[in-house]
Amino acid sequence: MSTALRPPARPHPGVDHPSLVPALLLADSLSPGADDDGERRPVRRSVRDWLVDVAVFLVAVGLGLLLLFESSARPQPPSDGVLVADLVLGLIGCLLLWGRRRRPVAVAAVLALVGAFSATSGVAVLIALFTVAVHRTWRTVLVLGAVNLVAFVVYDQLRPDPDLPRLLTLALGAVLTAAVVAWGMFVRARRQLVVSLRDRAVRAENEQRLRVDQARQLERTRIAREMHDVLAHRLSLLSMHAGALEYRPGAAPAEIAQAAGVIRASARGALEDLREVIGVLRDTGDGTLTDRPQPTLADLTALVEQSRTAGLRVRMEYRVPDVAAVPPVTGRTVYRVVQEALTNVRKHAWGTVACVRVTAEPGSGIEVEVTNPAPLGTDPGTPLPGSLPGSGTGLVGLVERVGLAGGSLEHGWTDEGDFRLRARLPWPQAPVPE
Missing domain, CATH: 3.30.565.10 (Histidine kinase-like ATPase, C-terminal domain)
Structure with missing residues (x-):
């Protein structure tokens, strides 16, 4: 995929439905500006990126701690060693979110493995999966989605919830994973549409500018051709009368005066025509061309x-x-x-x-x-x-x-x-x- 799928700075007007604006703005905030070709490129975070990444990290840590607290409050809670290991793995998983802009697939794969043992990393797993759904192809997204489902099954086997039936727990996990994948792919499709509309508008503007330049050049050429004909006609008259004076030095004064008058008038007309030609061929930049009666x-x-x-x-x-x-x-x-x-x-x-x-x-x-x-x-x-x-x-x-x-x-x-x-x-x- 091309780098043209980077998110725009603001939503494209006319694309977002009013009811979707909050969700899409949140989606744009969660997803990084990574490329879709899978290549590693350095990402320079702007102030907005730093604010978004800090917010994502805090949300992942906060909700992860709530999940860990809920797990420890069950009638049969895990041992203290398991809870400490869960907390450590969860915090490491949340820290991995800082690398999602550079390597979203690798971060999502590692977090899926961590999520098979740690409840604290649950929200970080979903954020990483959403990032992959936004910036990678559907094949990669399906593979990571399947890995996350397998990790969820492993987690449910290791630490089942006695208050919920097993099938209901698995169904909730599958629905939540599918919802995150669908949301990310919807954001991806929306961005592609925005970029396509923007590229189409730029292309149409460039084509219009090219047509205007071509029309201006054709008009300038047409006028210059007309002026060439006029100049050739006038200069031939001027040369003819000058040649007559040269070959008839003993002509009557009246004939010499008449020929000189024609030469002067022809020279003046030629200079005026030449001035118009120069004005036509000079590009003034305002798109206006001087024309003359045909x-x-x-x-x-x-x-x-x-x-x-x-x-x-x-x-x-x-x-x-x-x-x-x-x-x-x-x-x-x-x-x-x-x-x-x-x-x-x-x-x-x-x-x-x-x-x-x-x-x-x-x-x-x-x-x-x-x-x-x-x-x-x-x-x-x-x-x-x-x-x-x-x-x-x-x-x-x-x-x-x-x-x-x-x-x-x-x-x-x-x-x-x-x-x-x-x-x-x-x-x-x-x-x-x-």
Whole structure:
């Protein structure tokens, strides 16, 4: 058995019946904090343990002396030598109770033998048997219970009570032994129940804390992914305009001022987004996460216009019958697919024409396709000299995002030499109202 069966410091609420509280409190006081595996371990007594052990010793000695006095007051009392031997053995048995916390089985076995000759040790025998019933398995308890019954029979043979019939005496001894064993095993079962309830509550609390931490981590990852897409988009705009200034040093002042304004606005937006990313990834410990408004399919036109304003040539074919009816998650996924595709065009195929086609139909789903040819003078798949470096995770993240939305994504070079990114997303047919 495990050490988890040590008695709790106080009764578990909701387990004890009011009528059993005094008895169970007494049981907890009588039983030591020994382990159930039978191994010898040092036991450090607390103040409460010392008080309990002193009380148990005094009760065992006091009631034992009463039993000895009753035996000497019979019409045919034992001899003085027998009474002295009974008193000495009884006191030794009561002293053995101080070792019941370390070796309850050994103490109970020795006291059972002593109890076969000494009336003074009678109460100490029952206390030791109760301790074993609380902290050992039922096999050990049954063996010691049988030993105690045999010892009681031997005592009745050696020192019978002339006032009581022999069968009645044996029956009383058997009932008393069974009652002590049953009481101890009931306390044992109660403690197991208390420990089980307490462990279950701790386990449930730990599982709840783990679920909260996992949900917080998933939410933090989701927000960070959204911010990555936004940052990549803004930084690509900033790099594109900076490159235009670098390769056109003789541009008109108005064009330079316009490009500088776009760079400044993009840099400010990137810094704000970066601040939000850092706030999201930093664990504040209060369980709160910063969120920001998420784009929808209705924002797709503004995204394309922003790219056109930045100088990217984009042709768009947009056929969506009812934008408001598109599920928010699906619309946000379509937006991120187009955003990542246009960002890649600015990074790796600047100067080409990007073709964006979005077609949607309830029941048939949504298809997004973005194509662009390879830059002039380069082979498909060859990086453009001076192009922005890519992390290689943008398309991987898109595949994961589209998969979570229940769709599929394909990307690669076509036979015509165009790079094509195609995503298919579900759009269930709305139920027709009756």
